[in-house]
Amino acid sequence: MSTVISQIFNGLQSGSVYALVALGYSMVYGIIMLLNFAHGDIIMVGAYVAWIMIAKAGLPPAVGVVAAVVGCTLLGITIEKVAYAPLRKSPRLSLLITAIGISFFLENLAQLVMGAGAKSMPEIVSGPGLSFAGANISFVAMVTIVVAVISMVLLTILVQRTKMGKAMRAVSEDMDSARLMGISVNRTISFTFALGSALAGIGAVLYSCAYPQASPTMGSMLGLKAFVAAVLGGIGSIPGAMIGGFAIGLLEAFVSAVGLSVWKEGAVFAILILVLLIKPTGIMGRVITEKV
Amino acid sequence: MLQVNDINVYYGPIHAIKGLSFEVRPGEIVALIGANGAGKSTVLKTISGLIRPKTGSIVFDGRDITKTEAHKIVQAGLAHVPEGRRIFLQMTVMENLEMGAFTQKSVSEEDLEAVFTRFPRLKERRRQIAGTLSGGEQQMLAMGRALMSRPKLMMLDEPSMGLAPLLVAQIFEIIAELNKSGTTILLVEQNAGMALEVAHRAYVLETGRITLSGTGAELAESDEIKKAYLGG
Ligand SMILES: Nc1ncnc2c1ncn2[C@@H]1O[C@H](COP(=O)(O)OP(=O)(O)O)[C@@H](O)[C@H]1O
Numbered sequence A: 001m002s003t004v005i006s007q008i009f010n011g012l013q014s015g016s017v018y019a020l021v022a023l024g025y026s027m028v029y030g031i032i033m034l035l036n037f038a039h040g041d042i043i044m045v046g047a048y049v050a051w052i053m054i055a056k057a058g059l060p061p062a063v064g065v066v067a068a069v070v071g072c073t074l075l076g077i078t079i080e081k082v083a084y085a086p087l088r089k090s091p092r093l094s095l096l097i098t099a100i101g102i103s104f105f106l107e108n109l110a111q112l113v114m115g116a117g118a119k120s121m122p123e124i125v126s127g128p129g130l131s132f133a134g135a136n137i138s139f140v141a142m143v144t145i146v147v148a149v150i151s152m153v154l155l156t157i158l159v160q161r162t163k164m165g166k167a168m169r170a171v172s173e174d175m176d177s178a179r180l181m182g183i184s185v186n187r188t189i190s191f192t193f194a195l196g197s198a199l200a201g202i203g204a205v206l207y208s209c210a211y212p213q214a215s216p217t218m219g220s221m222l223g224l225k226a227f228v229a230a231v232l233g234g235i236g237s238i239p240g241a242m243i244g245g246f247a248i249g250l251l252e253a254f255v256s257a258v259g260l261s262v263w264k265e266g267a268v269f270a271i272l273i274l275v276l277l278i279k280p281t282g283i284m285g286r287v288i289t290e291k292v
Numbered sequence B: 001m002l003q004v005n006d007i008n009v010y011y012g013p014i015h016a017i018k019g020l021s022f023e024v025r026p027g028e029i030v031a032l033i034g035a036n037g038a039g040k041s042t043v044l045k046t047i048s049g050l051i052r053p054k055t056g057s058i059v060f061d062g063r064d065i066t067k068t069e070a071h072k073i074v075q076a077g078l079a080h081v082p083e084g085r086r087i088f089l090q091m092t093v094m095e096n097l098e099m100g101a102f103t104q105k106s107v108s109e110e111d112l113e114a115v116f117t118r119f120p121r122l123k124e125r126r127r128q129i130a131g132t133l134s135g136g137e138q139q140m141l142a143m144g145r146a147l148m149s150r151p152k153l154m155m156l157d158e159p160s161m162g163l164a165p166l167l168v169a170q171i172f173e174i175i176a177e178l179n180k181s182g183t184t185i186l187l188v189e190q191n192a193g194m195a196l197e198v199a200h201r202a203y204v205l206e207t208g209r210i211t212l213s214g215t216g217a218e219l220a221e222s223d224e225i226k227k228a229y230l231g232g
């Protein structure tokens, strides 16, 4: 029993990170139909920013956390403006190829600037764990889950209730119609990237708490898993990304718990294949009718 | 209020609008009629900034808007109710109206009441997802949403499309009422009979060119129009 409970918390902890990252994939897909394969690498940049601030500059962890989130947000906005916005009227394939190019660019840039080896991250948060039904739950796990849940609640309120959030939904449903309402599509897309990247920044920090290392390629596997989470939940759907993220985290935890941890990644990609075969629209996905 | 001066619009190699000029004066209902594919929707999209003319100019309310971005044109007081309504189907009726008021600082209760008075059905259904509305209700929502931006000029693209005759009559009645209460109207229709009845003036569009123009009554009487658009 106690192992089951600790595995559930392990799953929720990594699931929190997957969910935060999956949200970025889903929101961007929802608004410009782009699978933003550079999204995972934003996390890597966030982790390096935190490392530079905390380990190199010796600033307090809180400063590192804020810098990582702000850095990711600015990076996300910049990538959209520089690389994707000029391709607004191009075929979707050009956009996808550009995203993959940006991903390689960021990984290689990190390698060039920071070196290929991993940097070890100092402790960001620490505190007493919790004993719950015989299982030990680490402080980091609790912080991760709580921060992720709060972020998701805030995001939901923002998207459902605020003027900008509604504009985001309007643009993702019908871009031209949104323009006719007086909504600036470019600003709304920028805002979406900012939000998704800020969540990735939070994800980067939480991930660094669990795996205290920064390396140039750390974002690619994390990004891929989060992408699978987004597809599982229904790409384009915000609640879907949250559900998908936690589902993938839990799946991994249980595959590891039954002694098949080498198959952890395999299981995630098996899910991707299954979803694409059985229900490509995912759990929360709506049938996407091609716009005429 | 609106002057369209010698515009040429292309879709890639297709020359859709060929040297078109016309005007809409304050307080008028002007109809643009023509067969499917004549270029009516293209004209409206060009005016509202969704597409750009290659040459020519568009002046609205004394201001050259030829190169103005679409979302800023709405701000200037020009609303476009597009063909096929294009309401936000996954948002509620209320949210659609809020989007209509996007250019306003906040959603004014007064404007909302005015829309609900004109379209009581929308009030009943304000919490409903717009995709669950009937065709007629969707058209009303599209018009109500446009009204929320407080337009000086409202452009309507085939508001009667796909509606039962009774509803069509109702929609045209509403258009006439809106006009009486001070909104200038540019109306695009394939339903030439109804359009000419309600319009002060009308233009006939054929493959990107204006071939005829006159008052609604004149055109309704013209033999050419009767033959081509009014079924004899
Ligand atoms: N997006 C587009 N791409 C290419 N050609 C188009 C496009 N939209 C319209 N056209 C062409 O432009 C012409 C005018 O179309 P449109 O303005 O929709 O006519 P109408 O509204 O009078 O039915 C038609 O020949 C149509 O095929």
Ligand SMILES: [Mg+2]
Binding pocket: B040, B041, B042, B083
């Ligand atoms: Mg048309």
